[in-house]
Amino acid sequence: MPDEILKMQNITKVYPNGIVANKGVNFSVYAGEIHALVGENGAGKTTLMKILFGLEHPEEGAIYLKGEKIIISSPQVAIRHKIGMVHQHFMLVPSLTVAENIVLGMEPSRRGFIDIEKAIETTEKLSEKYNLKVDARAKIADLPVGQRQKVEILKALLRGAEILILDEPTAVLTPQETTELFSELVHLKNKGHTIIFISHKLKEIKEISDRVTIMRHGKNMGVYRTQDVTEEEISRLMVGRDVVLKVQKQKNKPGDAVLHVENLSYTDDYGKNVLKNISFSVRRGEILGIAGVEGNGQRELVEIVTGLRACQEGKIYISGKPVNNLSIKQIRELGTSHIPEDRMTYGVAGPASIGENLISDRFYKKEFNTGLFLNLKKLNELTARLAKEYTVKCSTPKLAVKMLSGGNIQKVVVAREFSSNPKLLIADQPTRGIDVGATEFIHKKLIELRDGGTAILLVSADLNEVMEISDSILVMYGGEVVAYFPDASRITEEELGLYMLGVKRQSAEEIGGAFYAKKHAV
Amino acid sequence: MQKSTLFEFLRTVIAVLIAIIMAFIIIFFISKQPIEAINRFLFGPISSFRHFGNVLEMVIPLIFTSLAVSVMFQAKQFNMGAEGSFFIGAVAAAAIGIKFKLPPVLHPLVAIAAGGIVGGAANFIPAFLKARWKASELVSSLMLNYIMFNLGIYFINYYLRDPYAGAMVSYTVNPTANLPQFVPRTRIHAGIFIAVLAVIVVYYFLYRTRWGFALRMTGINSKFADYSGINTNMVILYSQIIGGMIAGIGGATELLGMYQRFQWQSLPGYGFDGIIVAILARNNPLLIPVAAVFLAYMRIGADLMSRMTDVPSEMVSVIQAVMIMLIAAEAFLSYWRHKMVVREAKIDG
Numbered sequence: 008m009p010d011e012i013l014k015m016q017n018i019t020k021v022y023p024n025g026i027v028a029n030k031g032v033n034f035s036v037y038a039g040e041i042h043a044l045v046g047e048n049g050a051g052k053t054t055l056m057k058i059l060f061g062l063e064h065p066e067e068g069a070i071y072l073k074g075e076k077i078i079i080s081s082p083q084v085a086i087r088h089k090i091g092m093v094h095q096h097f098m099l100v101p102s103l104t105v106a107e108n109i110v111l112g113m114e115p116s117r118r119g120f121i122d123i124e125k126a127i128e129t130t131e132k133l134s135e136k137y138n139l140k141v142d143a144r145a146k147i148a149d150l151p152v153g154q155r156q157k158v159e160i161l162k163a164l165l166r167g168a169e170i171l172i173l174d175e176p177t178a179v180l181t182p183q184e185t186t187e188l189f190s191e192l193v194h195l196k197n198k199g200h201t202i203i204f205i206s207h208k209l210k211e212i213k214e215i216s217d218r219v220t221i222m223r224h225g226k227n228m229g230v231y232r233t234q235d236v237t238e239e240e241i242s243r244l245m246v247g248r249d250v251v252l253k254v255q256k257q258k259n260k261p262g263d264a265v266l267h268v269e270n271l272s273y274t275d276d277y278g279k280n281v282l283k284n285i286s287f288s289v290r291r292g293e294i295l296g297i298a299g300v301e302g303n304g305q306r307e308l309v310e311i312v313t314g315l316r317a318c319q320e321g322k323i324y325i326s327g328k329p330v331n332n333l334s335i336k337q338i339r340e341l342g343t344s345h346i347p348e349d350r351m352t353y354g355v356a357g358p359a360s361i362g363e364n365l366i367s368d369r370f371y372k373k374e375f376n377t378g379l380f381l382n383l384k385k386l387n388e389l390t391a392r393l394a395k396e397y398t399v400k401c402s403t404p405k406l407a408v409k410m411l412s413g414g415n416i417q418k419v420v421v422a423r424e425f426s427s428n429p430k431l432l433i434a435d436q437p438t439r440g441i442d443v444g445a446t447e448f449i450h451k452k453l454i455e456l457r458d459g460g461t462a463i464l465l466v467s468a469d470l471n472e473v474m475e476i477s478d479s480i481l482v483m484y485g486g487e488v489v490a491y492f493p494d495a496s497r498i499t500e501e502e503l504g505l506y507m508l509g510v511k512r513q514s515a516e517e518i519g520g521a522f523y524a525k526k527h528a529v
Numbered sequence: 530m531q532k533s534t535l536f537e538f539l540r541t542v543i544a545v546l547i548a549i550i551m552a553f554i555i556i557f558f559i560s561k562q563p564i565e566a567i568n569r570f571l572f573g574p575i576s577s578f579r580h581f582g583n584v585l586e587m588v589i590p591l592i593f594t595s596l597a598v599s600v601m602f603q604a605k606q607f608n609m610g611a612e613g614s615f616f617i618g619a620v621a622a623a624a625i626g627i628k629f630k631l632p633p634v635l636h637p638l639v640a641i642a643a644g645g646i647v648g649g650a651a652n653f654i655p656a657f658l659k660a661r662w663k664a665s666e667l668v669s670s671l672m673l674n675y676i677m678f679n680l681g682i683y684f685i686n687y688y689l690r691d692p693y694a695g696a697m698v699s700y701t702v703n704p705t706a707n708l709p710q711f712v713p714r715t716r717i718h719a720g721i722f723i724a725v726l727a728v729i730v731v732y733y734f735l736y737r738t739r740w741g742f743a744l745r746m747t748g749i750n751s752k753f754a755d756y757s758g759i760n761t762n763m764v765i766l767y768s769q770i771i772g773g774m775i776a777g778i779g780g781a782t783e784l785l786g787m788y789q790r791f792q793w794q795s796l797p798g799y800g801f802d803g804i805i806v807a808i809l810a811r812n813n814p815l816l817i818p819v820a821a822v823f824l825a826y827m828r829i830g831a832d833l834m835s836r837m838t839d840v841p842s843e844m845v846s847v848i849q850a851v852m853i854m855l856i857a858a859e860a861f862l863s864y865w866r867h868k869m870v871v872r873e874a875k876i877d878g
Contacts, residue, residue, distance in 0.1 A: 356753045358749050367746055380737045
């Protein structure tokens, strides 16, 4: 029996909005293993780890470190117990250098000033020791995501972390970067560190972990030696049923182009060229997927097309109409729908009711008003129908949206955006952070819309999603379109990865194939 | 949803009780006649018909200013200009009342309309500065209050001042313009009906019209409103203009109902009291009359207490301060709310 270094017993956590994230969870880790913690989004993995790192406090339960009961009231306490965490969203100061970030809060000083040289030396030594190569003098803002992650890991190690928690470390990485990370993790393990690895990617779990704990709906569904279980078994425990991994869809028949983006360029507030001369079209009945590591201009592109951000250079046409100077309302009235990347910021008004959220794009229309007043009867009928049709789990549409789970909130967004009979749909991370059931539902609806003739621009960090759903694929790297594949079914994940990393790029002619203006009448 | 509303209600009641108990403790320390003082404070306003009349007289302007504040706060526009709009609205009503000769009924209506227009115009300034240049409406409206005050005083002094009156007051308002006082031995006037009407109109505006919907969505999450296609800049403008209009109407009503002449020498403070009432009522128009009666009751109670005993009426400021602080403090009683949530969640799952 190996050493049990850490044990969490009977952990229960309820969030202020009433969501039970953990229900009597038991979790334990052996010294020197890579332990995968898997489950769907919302299964309670991150919450459990946040409790371990002192960011959340459980209602019930106890934590034992090397057999001794400890109370982790804050991250400082966790660090003192040699527990470190690398968050899904990095916590670095972008304007500082790597070395400055690594020593932040424990800066070496000389005569009252920060000793930068010492900090760089420390960083380089650390980097050497753990074989995590970073440039100590580089600014965080200039580094790719993979590098930033290494900085985060080094930061935790400098603080003496023996148990290292990694929250979905591969979510933002390309396949190549993932491979590199894994070899580094094995190296860390050989040096005696214990690693807890949160993920929902089964292939990776099989590849890297020694043991795996599976969570579902806030409960521990079992702990296995990774070599003893198959991917199918893990997935069944995660989801509670067999998942259809393939999306059922027919070959599409694209029509005329609905959206044209012509020579679009954008410079952000810091003077960085976020978009460089982008041109492409989305046609009727086509799903065009945009693949790319996050932060390569996708967000800006989506915001400009939907009118949330002002266009600086270039032209955008929707159904033949230039939309550069139109308001969001006018763009929406051209038949544009938008599933925003950040649903809590843009997608919904949390304290408002489900019903109010469902009508926010159309409440002003004649059909929903009688004279001065809103036609509540008609609006209530509409919202009740939408809530049912899109299987939003709620007792009544009068409930505040924020009381729902992530998947159900996204269904509210989707119900609103899909039910307006869009000609053009911009779907930005439509299934991020939601459960498999809701994901399947949204995928199905996307295909339905496409078959009904909607032009769909799909942006997703989930490579699987892009490849499964899209008819054709565009790859963005460094604010440019570096590749266009007219037939999504004919490329492999590895090949896409090369383009996403900027290793390969197509000829201007191949990329130009994405622009259909001259081939199809508008 | 139901439960959380109930919780908010309980939270408010507890905050009020704590504030009052604290005031009582202080009274016991500083007063030679604490029982008498507390008795006057608690029961003074209902000790006579006239005193209760005083409460209702004060409720009328409070309803207007707190409605004005609640409209602006629901749009998350922290405009403090109700005070200035109220004042300048009263000046406008005085001008119409003095300078024009109109038949009764029509005369006060014209004067009140003028008050509303002028009050709205005053608040247009911070609204426009916010919509056009993102200038904080909190700062600009606070500054504007002083401008409105001095502008009003200037106007009274140079155009409406009665040189034969002993003090700096205006001519008397034509009797046709006055709102009738209809309860004997009190000064309760017809303005109370206008106030009730205003509550209903504001409620319908906020919850039953497309403009009210746009206003509330902008207040709850302006990014979401933008994304949905709502013109949030327009909301910034009209929420504050409407707020100014309501406050201006309130000032006009107060002047025509309670006074023969314009005689304020300083800002009367109803605009700021309106903020207290709006906070107590959680910006809900239907709760505003209740909160307004509560505040007016405390004010009259404190006034009676100071007149009959050795406790100064400023004691009521202590109560107000503690009350508002406890209500505004998110964490106050949050432990119990969390307990409640946990218990419910366990029953469910």
